[in-house]
Amino acid sequence: MNLMTLEPERYELIEAPRYHFDLDRREFCKLLGGGILVCLVLGETSAQERGQGRRGFGGNMPQELAAWLHISQVGKVTVFTGKVEIGQNIRTSLAQVVAEELRLPVAAIELVMADTDRTPFDMGTFGSMTSPVMAPQLRRVASAAREALVDLAAEESKVDPAGLTVADGKVTDKAGGRSFAFGELTKGKALTKKVDADTPTTPPKDWKIAGTSVAKVDARALVTGKHQYTPDVKRPGMLHGKIVRPAAFKASLVSVDVKDAEAMKGVTVVRDGDFIGVAASSEALAEQAVAAVRAEWKTLAQINSKDLFAVLRKGGSSGIAGGEGFGGRGNQKQGDLDKGLAAADHKLQATYTVAFIAHAPLEPRAAVAEWQDGKLTVWTGTQRPFGVRQELARAFEMPEKSIRVIAPDMGSAYGGKHTGEAAVEAARLAKAAGKPVKLVWTREEEFTWAYFRPAGVIEVTSGATKDGTLTAWEFHNYNSGGSAIASPYETPNRHVAFHAASSPLRQGSYRALAATANHFARETHLDELAHALGIDPLALRLKNLKNERLRAVLEAAAEHFGWGKTKPAPGHGFGIAGGTEKGSYVATCAEVTADTATGQVKVVRLVTAFECGTILNPEHLKNQVEGALIMGLGGALFEAIDFADGKILNARFSKYRVPRFSDAPAVETILLDRKDLPSAGAGETPIVAVAPAVGNAIFAASGIRLRSMPMIPGGLKKPS
């Protein structure tokens, strides 16, 4: 098991399985009993399921029905979705949109999520796709179910369906003075209704449940500790697993002696290639068994953190196979760069860097695996349950239909749980032990053997006339990625390009991907340009910006912050930054204090305006925006993976500094609700503006320009 492969920005390159086999529909109906089962013709459903039709495999997908919603004979509504709840509150927002169409309270809707045996195929929960794709899909499904119920009632009461109303789980014929509960309309029959892509849905302006701040549906289970995350799952006879990890990345096993471990009572040792693991009756015993294994590894000299940027700048082989589309998505070449620079009154050239950082979800990777009669069931924290099923099928050379992956609502992920390492490891141990095995990665393992947000070097050259009009824009991103690399500012002469590089660490997806790095470089650079030209940083942006939605968030954030109206107190500084990614728009104004004598920086206040089309749940959206800002402060100020010779040197919370209570500023969030626009995702984009806004504020307060993320890992210092 070689984990040292490079992970691309996963949702750009992910390969959907060529075939998938949903649970047979008749079997499904048998399990659910009578009632109405609403299905979508898969070929007509979400773009995401067809891999957005870009990779050519869309056409190969079988045209089959997938079941999405069931209304039982007692009127119980169950919704099936392959999406995963990772703290972004989609268990609530998706229930809201279904409740809206069925005219039911949210509490009447049960969501079955992320279970490969019970939910339709789903590519995964990433890329801010749930609100723009899954929510409209479930709205159509629920709307079709409501119409089917109305038709049944019309038939029953021999009236025109137009005269019937739906409310409180009943279809009512007011004129006839009759009403029918949802459940009784099916009369015990199993009815199947097909839905196509253009089923009409209730427009957002008429929403009564969707679009409101419904409370988190599972909040009580969370505050009482009752919710079972993967590490809380317990199976009869279950053992605890531990893995013997290599001494460093790329290390190969020279020799291993497992005799002492094998001699321990209640311990199963598995040696399979370079994989060495144990399963034992308790976690403590598993730890002792791992300690008793004597393994010798051959390690290689490898690149260290301090040489990272020089290595990335060299470019080289990407390790990103089939890079079509990756990074190239935002590449732009237009006009004449030399002409643009010649026309400029002021030219600026600067280099920005971004370190590797870890997702560090508080729930580390974990899995419980159980083999029974040749069938494998795995509970695991993953954003891609169907992808993990495929990984397991490959690892154990067995058909996907014999594997069930269940992803319980998770202790978050932030893009860090696209893979199924723990699932494969737990399944390997369980297979050997003949009993279910739970494997929970330690914090050190999570920091070391997962993957990181790509580090990067970004070089920017720009030119502008005295009045602040951009004439030239050259932007090269090495390794960090192509997300949001395209500048939203109007510039006639531009060259924007992503360059793959040879990464020394395993890298992969992360909340907002490279949009954070690209915005950091772009929005810091614009601030530098504004100061060089003596123009207000907000005015410079607006001068070069036609995009109305981006203008609107910048103006809203500035207004609520008091930009240009108040002067910072001595030692304080203000900064602004904005941007767009995945169809949503953000602008953040920051106020900081920066003390050059002590090196102390404190982010005092963040005012953020955010717009993502139609809002599904304002309070939960605010929570997401605030959370993204605070998480973003970590990467902005102090988070960085320190590594040498294939080892992570700060793989603990005592060594890897994450934001804490004392780092949290006052946050104010302004939501712009655009009910005329479709919903875009909101879990990622709010993170992209905070680093440059804070950096620009630090400059305003101290005169020190910071061009590396993290900006103040050892306090505020003039960059050497």
Place this chain on the structure above:
Amino acid sequence: MNDSAELQVNGRKHKLEIDPSRSLLSVLRDDLDLTGSKYGCGEGRCGACTVVIDGKATRSCITRVGDCTGKPITTIEGLEHDGKLHPLQDAFIQCDAMQCGYCTAGMIMTGVALLGKNPTPSVSEIVQSMNGNICRCGTYPRILAAIGRAAENRKGGAR
């Protein structure tokens, strides 16, 4: 080596044959099936495993179970009484003070210990008490608000 030990958890006594050097967290989770307390770091630096022992917020992942015998231990499962939530649990729901919820039990237990000692903490006192607890989702402002709200509600209730 196993010893017999008596643990007093959430008002119930448990007689156990256990290795006293094991962590309290592992005993709570694996032996008593009280999985509300979470593993997050194993070094007492994230607070997800926090329980209240003798009124004090304690990191159960670095606490030897052998040191806990005879002491009253409260875990997140022990806060609800007869279907009624602790005021801080209520406040967490009211303030939407969670996202993924994995840190929530530890946050609430740390907050419960704080309010037990100091029913009307200032914001800086709350920050100081809570600073050892990590919320990667970044809900700190909401957790601060929830603790403030629980303190307010209790004050109101006492009047």
